[in-house]
Amino acid sequence: xxxxxxxxxxxxxxxxxxxxxxxxxxxxxxxxxxxxxxxxxxxxxxxxxxxxxxxxxxxxxxxxxxxxxxxxxxxxxxxxxxxxxxxxxxxxxxxxxxxxxxxxxxxxxxxxxxxxxxxxxxxxxxxxxxxxxxxxxxxxxxxxxxxxxxxxxxxxxxxxxxxxxxxxxxxxxxxxxxxxxxxxxxxxxxxxxxxxxxxxxxxxxxxxxxxxxxxxxxxxxxxxxxxxxxxxxxxxxxxxxxxxxxxxxxxxxxxxxxxxxxxxxxxxxxxxxxxxxxxxxxxxxxxxxxxxxxxxxxxxxxxxxxxxxxxxxxxxxxxxx
Amino acid sequence: xxxxxxxxxxxxxxxxxxxxxxxxxxxxxxxxxxxxxxxxxxxxxxxxxxxxxxxxxxxxxxxxxxxxxxxxxxxxxxxxxxxxxxxxxxxxxxxxxxxxxxxxxxxxxxxxxxxxxxxxxxxxxxxxxxxxxxxxxxxxxxxxxxxxxxxxxxxxxxxxxxxxxxxxxxxxxxxxxxxxxxxxxxxxxxxxxxxxxxxxxxxxxxxxxxxxxxxxxxxxxxxxxxxxxxxxxxxxxxxxxxxxxxxxxx
Ligand SMILES: Cc1cc2nc3c(=O)[nH]c(=O)nc-3n(C[C@H](O)[C@H](O)[C@H](O)COP(=O)(O)OP(=O)(O)OC[C@H]3O[C@@H](n4cnc5c(N)ncnc54)[C@H](O)[C@@H]3O)c2cc1C
Ligand SMILES: Nc1ncnc2c1ncn2[C@@H]1O[C@H](COP(=O)(O)O)[C@@H](O)[C@H]1O
Numbered sequence: 001x002x003x004x005x006x007x008x009x010x011x012x013x014x015x016x017x018x019x020x021x022x023x024x025x026x027x028x029x030x031x032x033x034x035x036x037x038x039x040x041x042x043x044x045x046x047x048x049x050x051x052x053x054x055x056x057x058x059x060x061x062x063x064x065x066x067x068x069x070x071x072x073x074x075x076x077x078x079x080x081x082x083x084x085x086x087x088x089x090x091x092x093x094x095x096x097x098x099x100x101x102x103x104x105x106x107x108x109x110x111x112x113x114x115x116x117x118x119x120x121x122x123x124x125x126x127x128x129x130x131x132x133x134x135x136x137x138x139x140x141x142x143x144x145x146x147x148x149x150x151x152x153x154x155x156x157x158x159x160x161x162x163x164x165x166x167x168x169x170x171x172x173x174x175x176x177x178x179x180x181x182x183x184x185x186x187x188x189x190x191x192x193x194x195x196x197x198x199x200x201x202x203x204x205x206x207x208x209x210x211x212x213x214x215x216x217x218x219x220x221x222x223x224x225x226x227x228x229x230x231x232x233x234x235x236x237x238x239x240x241x242x243x244x245x246x247x248x249x250x251x252x253x254x255x256x257x258x259x260x261x262x263x264x265x266x267x268x269x270x271x272x273x274x275x276x277x278x279x280x281x282x283x284x285x286x287x288x289x290x291x292x293x294x295x296x297x298x299x300x301x302x303x304x305x306x307x308x309x310x311x312x313x314x315x316x317x318x319x320x321x
Numbered sequence: 322x323x324x325x326x327x328x329x330x331x332x333x334x335x336x337x338x339x340x341x342x343x344x345x346x347x348x349x350x351x352x353x354x355x356x357x358x359x360x361x362x363x364x365x366x367x368x369x370x371x372x373x374x375x376x377x378x379x380x381x382x383x384x385x386x387x388x389x390x391x392x393x394x395x396x397x398x399x400x401x402x403x404x405x406x407x408x409x410x411x412x413x414x415x416x417x418x419x420x421x422x423x424x425x426x427x428x429x430x431x432x433x434x435x436x437x438x439x440x441x442x443x444x445x446x447x448x449x450x451x452x453x454x455x456x457x458x459x460x461x462x463x464x465x466x467x468x469x470x471x472x473x474x475x476x477x478x479x480x481x482x483x484x485x486x487x488x489x490x491x492x493x494x495x496x497x498x499x500x501x502x503x504x505x506x507x508x509x510x511x512x513x514x515x516x517x518x519x520x521x522x523x524x525x526x527x528x529x530x531x532x533x534x535x536x537x538x539x540x541x542x543x544x545x546x547x548x549x550x551x552x553x554x555x556x557x558x559x560x561x562x563x564x565x566x567x568x569x570x571x
Contacts, residue, residue: 099461102449111534136338196482302554
């Protein structure tokens with residue numbers, strides 16, 4: 001029996017999320033004596049997944065399917081699961097996979113759990129931990145159906161190398177491609193040359209403490225030095241200082257980078273709910289009583305307009321070492 | 322035109338979350354319930370369409386009698402009638418079966434508006450499961466929707482790092498979110514609306530038999546953070562050292 005992962009690509013290359021899914025699948029497969037199979041479309045470096053424990057990649061080489069369509073990809077994954085006899089299927093929490101998730105669950109008649117943060121617990125039942133109440137709680141969720149679909153929360157497991165010998169096979173699923181006409185993509189607006197919030201290992205985020213949009217130069221510069229993405233609190237997006245796509249929090253984007261830097265953000269409960277999955281949080285705020293200091297790992301009490309430029313200089317020196 | 326709004330009632334975003342009964346139940350004491358914040362954008366969009374086209378707007382919720390005050394709030398904002406399917410929405414599959422059953426028996430809706438995710442159990446799946454069970458079209462994470470001629474719609478969907486514009490046709494189910502309408506356009510009930518809502522119909526229907534596919538055995542709270550390390554603003558070298566050697570993030 002196999003565990004199947006849905007491997008997404010980014011500019012033709014296997015996405016990092018797929019490597020994390022593979023690592024998770026392999027850790028569980030080793031306990032249960034299964035192998036890990038990946039399915040994806042147009043993966044130019046499909047063999048890079050062997051490094052993370054995938055022993056077979058079903059690579060779809062079809063120009064239409066190389067573009068995402070939730071219904072087409074759900075058919076593709078469901079057929080791969082059928083062919084491989086996989087009862088456990090894993091997807092990431094990218095926007096595309098989140099869209100496809102319930103469509104695939106319906107096709108497979110699978111019990112579907114999202115925001116999964118741990119391997120299935122040891123013992124008789126199939127039970128996984130997942131985040132609920134926007135990071136404010138954890139629920140041990142038992143899946144009762146034979147087929148199981150899990151959506152792993154980003155950065156909750158990590159990428160673990162575990163090389164195996166593998167093969168890449170051409171896979172030609174029988175997909176009804178009329179869905180590409182039903183949902184006709186007319187335009188894609190995507191910021192290029194910028195690190196996107198969903199992929200970022202480091203996020204530099206700023207709030208109302210920065211006083212106005214004209215002061216974001218130092219935020220972008222800090223992000224540049226760190227190779228980070230930029231984000232903001234809700235009021236900052238609401239006032240139009242920054243685009244809505246940067247709004248993080250309970251009602252914005254949920255993020256979980258390795259390092260989240262919060263500058264001039266008070267740390268309201270709704271803000272924290274979207275960011276406290278981050279591995280490390282650094283807070284820069286001139287009010288020592290700001291609630292964010294209670295949730296963070298590192299803190300600097302000080303005026304952002306003084307601390308951030310200094311930090312940029314020091315980081316540049318550090319990077320040049 | 323007829324619009325169905327799928328409303329999830331969730332704890333107010335400022336709620337402190339606790340568990341009770343040996344950590345097997347969510348502690349509802351002191352919790353205020355609100356319209357799921359992601360759903361609010363779709364509700365306002367529905368109101369805008371209603372005002373422009375004269376569409377009828379029905380709100381549907383799967384919930385116990387406890388959700389009625391929140392349903393009344395939707396009526397006060399302007400929905401014409403409400404339907405409550407009387408059940409505890411145990412898991413997403415169960416909830417989706419209830420909604421799909423209703424839609425399949427009232428197949429008159431051109432647009433079915435949900436939110437992308439409920440901010441209680443954060444499933445992000447009821448809409449897509451309903452789409453599967455009713456064989457309807459579905460687009461998730463919708464941050465823009467414009468009705469065109471001949472039942473066509475243009476929809477903007479969030480993708481990683483941007484937006485994708487999709488042309489499709491009604492009938493359609495969407496999972497809405499921020500962006501669908503502007504923040505300052507979001508509707509709240511006014512006095513007149515609240516008075517009128519009392520007279521609007523709220524139909525209660527029995528649930529249909531359905532299984533569950535998942536079950537929560539127990540809850541726990543996330544592990545508390547260790548103590549913060551404060552670094553003096555005049556000693557940022559120490560900060561860089563901590564980020565590099567301890568956190569290993571730079
Ligand atoms: C239903 C609902 C949903 C919400 N969802 C979200 C959400 O998803 N995301 C979100 O962010 N918010 C959300 N909010 C809003 C949230 O409650 C807060 O209002 C918001 O997060 C505050 O943003 P802020 O920290 O930027 O601003 P403020 O609370 O005004 O904080 C500014 C901070 O900057 C500090 N500061 C000021 N000057 C300086 C300086 N010179 N140097 C350093 N620091 C300085 C201040 O000490 C203060 O701590 C939501 C609210 C509601 C009601
Ligand atoms: N009990 C419910 N009654 C009506 N609609 C619901 C219910 N639960 C979820 N929904 C709808 O489905 C969306 C996604 O919910 P979920 O899958 O629970 O995250 C919500 O934003 C609602 O629009």
